[in-house]
Amino acid sequence: MQLKxxxxxEEPVRPGKVVIKSFSIASVTYQLKKVFCGKPGxxxxxLGIGHGPYWYSYxxxxxxxxxxxxxKVLKGISGKNATLQKFDVKVExxxxxxxxxxxxxxxxxxxxxxxxxxxxxxxxxxEELSKCYNHKKYRFELKxxxxxxxxxxxxxxxxxxxxLIEDLSGYMVxxxxxxxxxxxxxxxxGWRIKGKDRIFIMKDLASVAEAIEKGAKKVSTVGIMPSQLxx
Ligand SMILES: [Zn+2]
Numbered sequence: 001m002q003l004k005x006x007x008x009x010e011e012p013v014r015p016g017k018v019v020i021k022s023f024s025i026a027s028v029t030y031q032l033k034k035v036f037c038g039k040p041g042x043x044x045x046x047l048g049i050g051h052g053p054y055w056y057s058y059x060x061x062x063x064x065x066x067x068x069x070x071x072k073v074l075k076g077i078s079g080k081n082a083t084l085q086k087f088d089v090k091v092e093x094x095x096x097x098x099x100x101x102x103x104x105x106x107x108x109x110x111x112x113x114x115x116x117x118x119x120x121x122x123x124x125x126x127e128e129l130s131k132c133y134n135h136k137k138y139r140f141e142l143k144x145x146x147x148x149x150x151x152x153x154x155x156x157x158x159x160x161x162x163x164l165i166e167d168l169s170g171y172m173v174x175x176x177x178x179x180x181x182x183x184x185x186x187x188x189x190g191w192r193i194k195g196k197d198r199i200f201i202m203k204d205l206a207s208v209a210e211a212i213e214k215g216a217k218k219v220s221t222v223g224i225m226p227s228q229l230x231x
Pocket of ligand 1: 036037038039042043044045050051
């Protein structure tokens, strides 16, 4: 197994915006977007948290799209605020045919027999997923393919893009057992001690890069059996 990722190519954070909610009223489209500045050294972007989210409005005028920054709170919608607030709570992300909405990726790792993921959800989603949250390991766990199926459908429904990861290559880092590891652990879906190292499986490639900045090293999965990764 050759591991491309070990040759130094981390995924850079691309500047851009991710649509969280989108709907239209009277030919004006309102979108709630998370902003990724992508500036080097911006931890919020490196961790996939981004900035905002902020509301924007878009309308067509003489074939041009006029966009307007609204702010954190949706307001200024002529006399419809009350209805809109209600409406907003219920609005589902709509993806029209041919329109591509970027979704936030959540990696779901197959660790032994179970499927694990970590993500900083808002309160509402966290509560809905709380049944599968392991409070000792600080991660969400789906115990079998049936739960996995439900989990995938739920996350998609909430506008995320769950990605099933079976090949852990590129997500594993190790750190000498005597070094501080709390910050790395926060973004790891699992860990265990092997020899004189602590081995972590990081939740995404941004977290791998961050762990390496903190002194961890990439680990090749060569010679590691999946059963050894039950963490
Ligand atoms: Zn940023």
